[in-house]
Amino acid sequence: DIQMTQSPSSLSASLGDRVTITCRAGQSISSYLNWYQQKPGKAPKLLIYAASNLQSGVPSRFSGSGSGTDFTLTISSLQPEDFATYYCQQSYSTPYTFGQGTKLEIK
Amino acid sequence: EVLLVQSGAEVKKPGESLRISCKGSGYSFTNYWISWVRQVPGKGLEWMGRVDPTDSYTNYSPSFQGHVTISADKSISTAYLQWSSLKASDTAMYYCATEIGSSTNWFDPWGQGTLVTVSS
Numbered sequence: 001d002i003q004m005t006q007s008p009s010s011l012s013a014s015l016g017d018r019v020t021i022t023c024r025a026g027q028s029i030s031s032y033l034n035w036y037q038q039k040p041g042k043a044p045k046l047l048i049y050a051a052s053n054l055q056s057g058v059p060s061r062f063s064g065s066g067s068g069t070d071f072t073l074t075i076s077s078l079q080p081e082d083f084a085t086y087y088c089q090q091s092y093s094t095p096y097t098f099g100q101g102t103k104l105e106i107k
Numbered sequence: 108e109v110l111l112v113q114s115g116a117e118v119k120k121p122g123e124s125l126r127i128s129c130k131g132s133g134y135s136f137t138n139y140w141i142s143w144v145r146q147v148p149g150k151g152l153e154w155m156g157r158v159d160p161t162d163s164y165t166n167y168s169p170s171f172q173g174h175v176t177i178s179a180d181k182s183i184s185t186a187y188l189q190w191s192s193l194k195a196s197d198t199a200m201y202y203c204a205t206e207i208g209s210s211t212n213w214f215d216p217w218g219q220g221t222l223v224t225v226s227s
Contacts, residue, residue, distance in 0.1 A: 001169075034213040036152075043202055043217040044144075044152065050211050087152055091212045095168035096142070096154040 002026050002090050006099035012107040017078045021102045023071045023088035032092035035064055035073045038101075039084045047086075048073065078104075109133040111141075111203055111218035118224045119193050126189035127221045129203030136184035137161045140206040142214060143177060143188045147199045157206060158186055193225045 003026035013019050031051040036044040046055045048064035061076040075082055083106050088099040114128040142157040156167035160179040179186040186203055201221050204214035
C-alpha cells in the first residue's frame with residue numbers, strides 16, 4: 001500500500017490568511033493525487049484532481065501543486081466556509097489510500 | 108445532475124447480516140466504477156474496494172478483503188456493500204463514490220453516507 005502523510009494534522013488560522021497543507025506519498029505517484037474537503041456530518045467533496053486541476057464550481061482561492069512524492073493544497077485567503085477537514089488521496093494504484101486528514105480551525 | 112443516493116441508517120446486532128445500497132442517477136451507471144469508503148466516527152477515510160458495474164468485477168483493499176462483499180446490479184443502477192456477520196468494529200459511516208477519470212481517477216460525486224451501528 002502507498003502511505004500518504006499529511007502535515008500538519010491540525011491548523012489554526014484566521015480569516016484572510018494564506019494556508020498551505022502538505023501531502024507526502026511513500027513512493028512516486030506522478031500526478032495521481034486528489035484533494036477533498038469534508039465538513040462535519042457531510043460527505044467529502046472533491047476540490048482538486050490530478051494534483052493541480054480545480055474541480056468545477058470550486059472557488060479559485062483553492063489551488064494544488066506538486067508531483068512525484070510531494071504535494072500541496074493552498075487556500076489563498078481563508079473564508080468562513082473553508083474551516084473543515086482536508087484529505088489527500090492517491091489514485092496511482094489500488095488499494096487507494098488517503099492521508100490522515102488536516103483539520104483547519106478558526107484562530 | 109450525477110447523483111448517488113444511499114440507503115438509510117442501520118442498527119444491527121453483532122453476528123447479523125446487512126446489505127446497504129447506493130443508487131446512481133443522471134449518468135450511464137456502467138460508465139464508471141463505484142467505490143466504497145469507510146469512516147469510523149472521529150477518524151479518517153479508508154478505501155474498501157470498488158466494483159465495475161459493467162461486469163461486476165471487484166477490487167478490494169487487503170484490509171477489507173474477505174470481510175465485506177461489494178456488488179452491483181446494472182439493471183437498477185445500484186451498487187451494494189454487504190456483511191455476512193457484523194462486528195462492533197464495523198460501526199462506521201460508509202460512503203459510496205463514483206470513480207471518474209481516464210488516465211487518472213478521482214471520486215466525484217459521493218453518496219450522502221449510510222451510518223451503520225453494530226451494538227448488542
